[in-house]
Each structure stands twice: as structure tokens, then as C-alpha cells.
Amino acid sequence: MAADFKTAQPVEYYRRFLKEDVRPDGRELGEIRHTTLNIGSITTAEGSALVKLGNTTVICGIKAELCNPTAEEPKKGFVVPNVDLPPLCSPRFRPGPPSEQAQVVSQLMADIIENSGVVALEDLCIVEGKLCWVLYCDMMCLDYDGNVVDTCVISLLAALKNVLLPEVTVNEETGSPVTDVEKKLPLNIRKCPVATTFGVFDDHYLFTDPTNEEECLATGVLTVVTTEDNKICCMHKPGGTALSESRLQDCINRALTRAEEVRKLIDETINSVER
Amino acid sequence: MAGLEIISDQGYRIDGRRSSELRKVCARMGVFTQADGSAYIEQGNTKALATVYGPHEVRKGRGKIQHDRAVVNCQFSMATFSTGERKSRPKGDRRSQEMSMHLRQTFEAVIVTELFPRSQIDIYVQILQADGGNYCACVNAATLAVIDAGIPMKDYVCACTAGFIQDSPLLDISYVEESAGAPFLTVAMMPKSEQIVLLEMNSRLHADNMEKVLDLATQGCKDVFAVLDRHVRDHVSESHALMTAS
Numbered sequence: 207m208a209a210d211f212k213t214a215q216p217v218e219y220y221r222r223f224l225k226e227d228v229r230p231d232g233r234e235l236g237e238i239r240h241t242t243l244n245i246g247s248i249t250t251a252e253g254s255a256l257v258k259l260g261n262t263t264v265i266c267g268i269k270a271e272l273c274n275p276t277a278e279e280p281k282k283g284f285v286v287p288n289v290d291l292p293p294l295c296s297p298r299f300r301p302g303p304p305s306e307q308a309q310v311v312s313q314l315m316a317d318i319i320e321n322s323g324v325v326a327l328e329d330l331c332i333v334e335g336k337l338c339w340v341l342y343c344d345m346m347c348l349d350y351d352g353n354v355v356d357t358c359v360i361s362l363l364a365a366l367k368n369v370l371l372p373e374v375t376v377n378e379e380t381g382s383p384v385t386d387v388e389k390k391l392p393l394n395i396r397k398c399p400v401a402t403t404f405g406v407f408d409d410h411y412l413f414t415d416p417t418n419e420e421e422c423l424a425t426g427v428l429t430v431v432t433t434e435d436n437k438i439c440c441m442h443k444p445g446g447t448a449l450s451e452s453r454l455q456d457c458i459n460r461a462l463t464r465a466e467e468v469r470k471l472i473d474e475t476i477n478s479v480e481r
Numbered sequence: 482m483a484g485l486e487i488i489s490d491q492g493y494r495i496d497g498r499r500s501s502e503l504r505k506v507c508a509r510m511g512v513f514t515q516a517d518g519s520a521y522i523e524q525g526n527t528k529a530l531a532t533v534y535g536p537h538e539v540r541k542g543r544g545k546i547q548h549d550r551a552v553v554n555c556q557f558s559m560a561t562f563s564t565g566e567r568k569s570r571p572k573g574d575r576r577s578q579e580m581s582m583h584l585r586q587t588f589e590a591v592i593v594t595e596l597f598p599r600s601q602i603d604i605y606v607q608i609l610q611a612d613g614g615n616y617c618a619c620v621n622a623a624t625l626a627v628i629d630a631g632i633p634m635k636d637y638v639c640a641c642t643a644g645f646i647q648d649s650p651l652l653d654i655s656y657v658e659e660s661a662g663a664p665f666l667t668v669a670m671m672p673k674s675e676q677i678v679l680l681e682m683n684s685r686l687h688a689d690n691m692e693k694v695l696d697l698a699t700q701g702c703k704d705v706f707a708v709l710d711r712h713v714r715d716h717v718s719e720s721h722a723l724m725t726a727s
Contacts, residue, residue, distance in 0.1 A: 248560075248562055292605065294532045297516075
């Protein structure tokens with residue numbers, strides 16, 4: 207019976223649950239799905255991480271390449287994020303060029319990297335004006351069950367912390383770069399941004415970590431990204447229901463506690479992996 | 482190959498295997514919730530993921546509809562971070578297109594498509610880490626995913642490679658052995674009926690040696706089948722136990 211009701215009237219079905227302060231999957235409104243993290247599983251990448259947030263799964267692999275810095279910014283390297291939502295992860299995505307959503311999330315990732323200063327681009331410079339690193343951060347969704355932004359940010363941060371770059375010196379005579387594969391150095395991670403996404407339902411109910419179903423029913427979503435010094439480095443609210451200032455403040459507070467938990471999880475996982 | 486011995490004097494290969502030994506195979510079925518069927522496989526350091534959607538109605542291009550059978554649609558892609566050098570095009574390049582086509586041909590031959598007229602079955606495979614035998618890992622993963630989706634097949638399809646290096650046949654070629662430039666054979670077969678579904682070789686091999694290599698590859702497919710079959714049976718009994726317990 208419940209299944210029929212859900213198919214016929216999904217909104218009403220959902221409303222009945224929220225009235226009782228609970229969600230159909232048994233979570234409370236502010237509860238976030240169980241997060242699991244696997245670091246360094248892809249050996250062909252310089253750094254990698256697989257994150258599961260409930261059923262949503264994202265894998266991030268980072269490849270490093272040598273390149274020339276631009277003439278405008280000779281001391282800076284590059285970090286190039288890309289988010290892929292392949293048809294493999296959900297029936298809603300079709301084969302073909304990247305969907306609108308994938309491009310929006312990719313751009314959001316680029317903004318988060320730039321605004322938070324997670325990696326100082328100067329650290330990626332090897333020889334000023336001549337040689338620098340470019341880090342290609344490819345995030346691929348393997349199973350799409352909502353809240354792909356939060357999952358991508360966790361996987362990106364964990365993979366960046368996993369990166370080991372070989373030491374590069376430039377041969378004085380020939381001017382060609384020489385990589386020392388024996389000596390590998392971790393990246394200096396300066397900030398740890400963590401995203402928390404909220405959904406708004408019926409212009410009134412506010413809940414964290416929406417699933418795919420909830421995202422479809424929600425009248426608005428809001429993503430807050432914070433760093434460890436309790437600064438907000440990015441807010442993303444693509445239209446939808448307007449929120450009052452006090453509710454926004456609630457979201458920010460919730461995001462701050464969530465970010466603490468995620469950072470603890472990443473640190474614990476990193477420490478448990480032998481390098 | 483200068484300075485690199487593919488087979489040592491004692492008869493061991495670079496990764497310590499004997500010539501007719503497979504790499505370790507790890508598999509999981511039903512790994513994802515969104516797909517109708519999914520599977521993950523690790524063959525040594527090659528890691529592949531397959532998901533199956535369908536059978537569902539034919540999307541875009543009504544012209545593709547077949548009135549007597551289902552259309553099988555395959556897409557192969559390699560993650561940009563799966564290889565030593567970063568891949569700039571994860572899918573859509575010629576090699577991936579060829580791979581997609583081979584997968585489609587393989588699965589059209591084994592899935593009982595006559596049962597689902599006017600519908601479509603999507604098989605998506607993704608290589609997460611590549612270390613030789615990509616096609617094989619994809620076929621094996623896709624077989625498990627199709628089984629997980631409950632789509633009837635005539636038989637399993639198992640794939641395996643066999644090469645001919647330093648005058649001896651080698652089973653399940655790794656990336657290093659692949660790049661040594663020696664001929665190798667890719668075989669996909671139905672192990673129960675012993676029928677070959679796909680066979681590919683892209684270099685020169687003396688006709689007298691063909692039989693030896695093919696025999697080894699066939700044996701490899703049967704070995705893979707034994708492993709896959711055990712995984713399927715374990716998976717089914719596990720899910721059965723879960724269902725009866727609740």
C-alpha cells in the first residue's frame with residue numbers, strides 16, 4: 207500500500223513523514239547518511255579516494271603532469287577539477303557530452319578550490335616561469351543517490367591529501383626536467399574545505415544531505431562550504447525557495463559541526479593507511 | 482626486450498606467476514543501487530566496473546527498434562587516472578569505440594535477446610585502473626552485472642588473453658608483458674558449450690603455434706568461469722539468506 211501511495215502522490219507521501227519529524231529512510235531531519243572513505247586504492251593515480259555517502263559513490267583520482275606556467279602568473283601551477291556524471295551512475299543521465307549538472311558541479315569545485323585556497327598554486331611551481339605542476343582532479347560519480355556535491359568535495363580533499371609528487375630538478379646543461387621517482391613528497395594542504403548540502407521542502411522544512419528522491423521533491427537546495435578556521439568559503443543556492451537570515455544561520459551552524467566530523471574522518475583514514 | 486626478462490630462467494614471470502597461471506580475481510556483485518545490475522571485478526591490478534540498465538524501452542532513435550529482439554547498447558570508458566599517462570579522452574576515441582563495439586557483439590551473441598522485443602539493454606563498463614587485459618576484465622564484469630540484473634543468457638561469457646613470448650605460451654598477459662610487443666590472443670567464450678564468441682589477434686604468430694596459444698586461452702576462460710561461477714553462487718546464497726532472515 208505504502209509503495210502505491212508513494213508512486214501516486216510522492217509529495218504528499220513525503221509530507222506525512224516530515225510532519226512527524228522523520229524521513230522515509232528513517233533519518234531525522236538533520237541527520238547525515240553514513241560516510242565511508244577509502245584512500246589510495248588507485249595505484250596508477252598520484253592520489254585517489256573513494257567516498258560513499260549512503261549510496262552515493264564518488265571516486266576521485268588525481269594525475270599530475272609537468273607544464274609551462276602562463277606568462278601572467280609565472281609562479282603559479284594549476285589545479286584542474288572535472289566532475290563526470292556518466293550514464294553508468296544513474297538512469298537519469300544519458301550518454302553524450304557532459305550534462306548541465308556535471309558542468310555546474312565542475313565549476314563549483316573549481317570555485318571551492320580557488321576560494322578556500324586548499325592548495326597554494328605557488329607550491330606547484332618548480333622553476334619560475336619555466337616549469338610547474340598541473341594537477342588534474344577527476345571526480346567520477348559511480349552511483350548517484352543525491353548530494354553529489356558534498357561527496358565530491360570529500361573525495362577531492364581526501365585525494366589531495368593522498369597525493370605524492372616525485373621531486374623534480376632541472377638539469378643545468380640540457381635544461382630538461384629530471385624526476386626523482388625515489389623521493390616523493392606530499393602536497394601541502396593549507397585548508398580543508400567541507401561542503402554540507404541542505405534541502406528545503408514545502409518552503410518550510412529544512413533537512414540535510416538530500417537523497418536522489420529528496421532532491422527531486424525539494425523546492426530548493428543550499429550548499430555551505432566551510433574551512434577549519436570556521437570561515438565560509440563558498441555558498442551555493444541555485445534559486446528555489448527563499449530562506450530567512452536566521453534559517454541560513456542555522457544551516458551555517460550545522461555545516462560547521464558536520465565539517466568537523468568529516469575532517470576527523472579523513473585524518474583518521476589517512477593515518478590508518480601505511481605509506 | 483633489452484634488459485627486461487619476461488620469463489626468468491626458473492620459468493617465473495615478472496609478477497611471480499607461472500606461465501599458465503591467472504592473476505588473482507576478486508569480484509563483487511550488486512555493488513550499486515541505482516542500476517538494475519552491477520558488478521566490480523579486479524584481475525590483478527586491472528579494476529573494472531560494469532552496470533546494466535534494462536531491458537527498457539528504446540531511447541532516442543526510434544529507428545533502432547528491433548521488432549523481434551532487444552537492442553544491446555554498450556559503452557566502454559577508461560577513467561582519466563586509470564593509466565600511467567593521463568588519458569585526455571576517457572571515451573569516444575577510436576580505441577574505446579572499438580572496445581564498445583566488441584563488447585556489444587559479444588553480448589548480443591549470448592543474451593537471449595528474442596525474449597525482449599522492441600526494448601533496449603544498456604551495458605556500461607568503466608576501467609578504473611588498467612594493467613593489461615582490459616577487454617577481459619570488462620567482459621567478465623559485464624557478465625556478472627548481466628546476471629545480477631537477471632537478464633537471461635545462453636551461458637556465461639568469460640574472456641582471457643594468452644600471449645606467445647620467448648617461444649612459450651603465457652596466460653593472462655599483464656601490461657608489461659603486453660607492451661613487450663609479442664603476439665597475444667584475446668578470447669571470449671561460453672565455457673559450458675565451449676563455443677568461442679570473440680577472438681582477436683593483432684600481430685604475427687606462426688600458424689603452428691596458434692593451437693597451443695588458443696588451447697591455453699581456452700583453459701584460462703574455463704578457469705575464469707570457475708571463479709565467476711563460485712562468486713555468483715556465493716552471492717545468490719548470501720542474498721537468499723538475507724531475504725529469508727528478514
